[in-house]
Amino acid sequence: MKVLNTENLRKNREKGLQSIISGGVRVAVGMGTCGIGNGAEEIYRALKGSPHRTGDVHVVKTGCFGFCAEEPLVNVHIPGKPLVILHRVILKDVPDIIKWVMGGKIPLDKALCRIEEWDHLTGKIIYGRGMEDVPLWDEIPFFKGQDKIVLRNCGLIDPEDITEYAAVGGYSCLQKVLAENKPESVIEEIKKAGLRGRGGAGFPTGIKWELMRQSPGSPKYIICNADEGDPGAYMNRNEIESDPHSLLEGMAIGAFATGASEGIIYVRAEYPLAVKRLRKAVKDAGDCGFLGKSIFGSEFSFIINVVEGAGAFVCGEETALISSLEGKSGRPSPRPPFPAQKGYKGKPTNINNVETWYNITAIISGGWKRFRKTGTGKSPGTKVFSLVGKVANTGLVELPLGMSLSTLVYGIGGGSDKKIKAVQSGGPSGGCIPAELFETPVDYESLAAIGAIMGSGGMVVMDEDNCMVDVAKYFVEFTARESCGKCVPCREGLFRAMEILKNLTAGKGSESDLALLEDLGTVIKDTALCGLGQTGPNPVLTTLKYFMEEYLAHIKGMCPAKVCPELIRYEILEKKCIGYTVCARNCPQNAITGGKKKAHNIIQEKCVKCGICLEVCKFGAVKKI
Amino acid sequence: MPVACKNKRRRSHKLSAARLDRLILRDKDKPGSLLGILEEAQKLNKYKYLPEETLVYIAEKTSVPLSQVYSVVTFYSFFNLQPQGEHTITVCRGTACHTRGSKDILDMIRTGLNIDGDSDESVPVTTEDNKFTVRTVACIGQCALAPVAEIDGKVLSRITREKIRKILKSGYSAEKK
Numbered sequence: 001m002k003v004l005n006t007e008n009l010r011k012n013r014e015k016g017l018q019s020i021i022s023g024g025v026r027v028a029v030g031m032g033t034c035g036i037g038n039g040a041e042e043i044y045r046a047l048k049g050s051p052h053r054t055g056d057v058h059v060v061k062t063g064c065f066g067f068c069a070e071e072p073l074v075n076v077h078i079p080g081k082p083l084v085i086l087h088r089v090i091l092k093d094v095p096d097i098i099k100w101v102m103g104g105k106i107p108l109d110k111a112l113c114r115i116e117e118w119d120h121l122t123g124k125i126i127y128g129r130g131m132e133d134v135p136l137w138d139e140i141p142f143f144k145g146q147d148k149i150v151l152r153n154c155g156l157i158d159p160e161d162i163t164e165y166a167a168v169g170g171y172s173c174l175q176k177v178l179a180e181n182k183p184e185s186v187i188e189e190i191k192k193a194g195l196r197g198r199g200g201a202g203f204p205t206g207i208k209w210e211l212m213r214q215s216p217g218s219p220k221y222i223i224c225n226a227d228e229g230d231p232g233a234y235m236n237r238n239e240i241e242s243d244p245h246s247l248l249e250g251m252a253i254g255a256f257a258t259g260a261s262e263g264i265i266y267v268r269a270e271y272p273l274a275v276k277r278l279r280k281a282v283k284d285a286g287d288c289g290f291l292g293k294s295i296f297g298s299e300f301s302f303i304i305n306v307v308e309g310a311g312a313f314v315c316g317e318e319t320a321l322i323s324s325l326e327g328k329s330g331r332p333s334p335r336p337p338f339p340a341q342k343g344y345k346g347k348p349t350n351i352n353n354v355e356t357w358y359n360i361t362a363i364i365s366g367g368w369k370r371f372r373k374t375g376t377g378k379s380p381g382t383k384v385f386s387l388v389g390k391v392a393n394t395g396l397v398e399l400p401l402g403m404s405l406s407t408l409v410y411g412i413g414g415g416s417d418k419k420i421k422a423v424q425s426g427g428p429s430g431g432c433i434p435a436e437l438f439e440t441p442v443d444y445e446s447l448a449a450i451g452a453i454m455g456s457g458g459m460v461v462m463d464e465d466n467c468m469v470d471v472a473k474y475f476v477e478f479t480a481r482e483s484c485g486k487c488v489p490c491r492e493g494l495f496r497a498m499e500i501l502k503n504l505t506a507g508k509g510s511e512s513d514l515a516l517l518e519d520l521g522t523v524i525k526d527t528a529l530c531g532l533g534q535t536g537p538n539p540v541l542t543t544l545k546y547f548m549e550e551y552l553a554h555i556k557g558m559c560p561a562k563v564c565p566e567l568i569r570y571e572i573l574e575k576k577c578i579g580y581t582v583c584a585r586n587c588p589q590n591a592i593t594g595g596k597k598k599a600h601n602i603i604q605e606k607c608v609k610c611g612i613c614l615e616v617c618k619f620g621a622v623k624k625i
Numbered sequence: 626m627p628v629a630c631k632n633k634r635r636r637s638h639k640l641s642a643a644r645l646d647r648l649i650l651r652d653k654d655k656p657g658s659l660l661g662i663l664e665e666a667q668k669l670n671k672y673k674y675l676p677e678e679t680l681v682y683i684a685e686k687t688s689v690p691l692s693q694v695y696s697v698v699t700f701y702s703f704f705n706l707q708p709q710g711e712h713t714i715t716v717c718r719g720t721a722c723h724t725r726g727s728k729d730i731l732d733m734i735r736t737g738l739n740i741d742g743d744s745d746e747s748v749p750v751t752t753e754d755n756k757f758t759v760r761t762v763a764c765i766g767q768c769a770l771a772p773v774a775e776i777d778g779k780v781l782s783r784i785t786r787e788k789i790r791k792i793l794k795s796g797y798s799a800e801k802k
Contacts, residue, residue, distance in 0.1 A: 232719050610732060
């Protein structure tokens with residue numbers, strides 16, 4: 001068995017290297033969900049089907065390199081030259097790309113950046129030197145300061161090809177760990193590295209593993225929590241879609257260290273591509289003998305099951321997730337007992353977030369000292385953030401922990417044309433951080449100190465057009481809807497908070513409501529059963545703390561950002577209106593009067609404030625007041 | 626979760642027992658098997674829902690109490706207890722989409738399809754002619770391309786009301802996918 005697995009790994013590695021760097025021209029299309037949503041599928045098909053393409057130009061799929069705003073991205077590699085990333089590729093560019101690469105050249109007008117060599121942490125790939133007129137990848141603002149540890153393979157290898165993962169050193173850490181056969185020293189390594197759970201709470205992973213190892217009972221289970229339910233966060237989706245094998249290898253190492261024999265990946269059904277690639281990866285790894293019985297000839301056997309969630313946010317909570325796996329509604333249960341003592345089917349269970357698992361191989365391959373070189377003393381390593389909302393450069397950003405929010409928003413994100421007001425970090429469990437506090441370092445403690453949490457890493461930027469009371473209402477509506485209903489503070493409390501916020505945004509609130517809201521939030525936080533309820537009031541409490549003036553304005557019947565429909569109205573400026581009739585034709589309520597070449601007028605009683613008139617008028621005659 | 630459906634025609638298309646049996650046999654002992662079996666059964670149903678007889682059958686075959694099966698299908702938003710329309714429009718209501726106006730887009734679709742504006746947005750609604758089901762999702766994870774929607778699983782990124790208006794006007798049909 002041992003010979004077979006080891007031999008398999010070697011063969012796979014050679015084959016993968018051949019396709020990555022030495023097998024002719026390689027054109028790789030970034031096909032994560034975001035790339036596909038921007039037309040990558042059509043581009044892939046056109047490249048592949050191009051009548052001018054000869055056999056030495058290989059068209060393959062790859063994952064996402066993170067710069068979602070510039071999708072579709074296409075990587076071109078001509079042997080001996082740097083890898084060049086082309087951006088915003090459209091269907092029309094395809095014939096040119098083929099023509100250029102057939103001639104041994106790169107279409108430079110589409111080039112975003114170049115990569116000369118890449119450290120996959122488990123192995124290095126040297127593409128080639130030269131082409132200095134194209135900037136290096138980390139010279140462009142979006143990537144400057146990024147440190148790709150978790151995303152080390154994303155967008156560079158074919159996620160559906162196990163040989164490419166092997167080519168960058170994949171499964172060699174598992175092989176090494178099994179050959180050494182010292183599970184305790186693996187745990188020691190993770191402890192020394194100081195890795196903390198990337199799901200949000202930041203519990204030290206090594207200690208969690210140790211508790212699990214010491215816990216009596218058999219069989220033991222390990223679970224990957226890929227139920228990424230936070231709206232505004234999609235790093236786990238991308239990690240799985242772009243590099244599924246790193247997750248499997250991390251889990252296998254974790255299982256070996258903690259004494260587990262079965263792994264479960266609980267992934268959202270809303271991510272069909274991630275599910276598909278994960279299932280393929282599990283099958284391929286099993287076929288090659290990297291999962292299954294006596295892996296690499298050792299006594300260690302390990303299998304992985306992929307389970308699809310069914311659209312319940314609360315299942316991201318570990319006890320709810322276990323309950324869901326057992327075929328029940330996903331309702332949390334009080335801890336203790338902790339899953340390490342009594343988890344899935346009552347057996348010792350260890351649950352880690354997707355991103356935590358991706359760090360395992362990175363730590364094992366280079367040792368804890370290398371890992372600690374990045375990040376801060378208390379929070380070593382990096383965190384992947386999904387930088388979205390009102391910034392120029394949206395995408396996935398991997399930064400060393402401890403960087404400031406302003407680096408993230410203005411440096412990498414490139415700011416916005418409008419005045420940025422806040423960043424919402426950590427989804428419905430997190431808080432709104434005002435621009436004045438953007439010098440706050442992003443780590444577990446610093447964010448908690450200002451009332452937000454790191455959470456899974458969603459960073460939604462908001463500008464002056466966003467109403468913070470509306471944002472608070474949005475999140476409470478979400479958590480109230482997703483509350484499982486088991487404990488009273490969460491079920492009733494969030495519902496009441498939602499009612500108060502609805503009144504406020506309708507201009508029907510009073511100052512006493514604000515005190516009540518704060519009181520209610522604090523009580524829910526202190527008394528709810530699980531993480532959902534305990535953190536659910538955070539968006540309300542932080543907006544009350546940092547954006548009180550907006551709440552007060554709503555009490556006075558004004559929405560400063562002009563978002564809340566009940567507090568705004570639309571009017572047609574008689575002087576600017578030329579009677580084009582487009583607004584009247586598009587008004588869903590027929591609330592606009594006035595004929596051709598005659599000034600129009602909005603009947604306020606009929607208007608539902610949808611704003612379509614403002615959107616369709618080309619003459620700037622409609623005004624939001 | 627209650628599902629509004631104005632369609633009065635009875636559409637009971639149960640799966641062939643053999644197909645379901647194979648499914649149950651394959652997955653029965655795996656973790657999360659009940660979710661998997663129900664998801665698969667819903668996928669195989671022509672109208673993408675779980676009729677009562679399917680639930681009863683699954684309960685019997687898996688030896689899970691029917692009450693528990695019902696508790697599960699009503700707990701998770703993924704499961705439908707009513708037949709779904711010919712096309713499903715899913716509007717993402719994630720944070721990034723919300724800050725970029727997804728509520729307006731949802732409202733516009735609902736108004737365009739004559740759906741009661743006061744009903745809870747998270748409850749899927751099917752139009753009377755059974756052509757469209759409009760639903761929301763907490764987050765598709767396409768946040769960088771917000772706002773996004775899906776029509777029959779195909780993701781539309783950076784949508785505007787203008788684009789949606791055109792799609793609805795064109796009398797969206799399967800051929801135009």
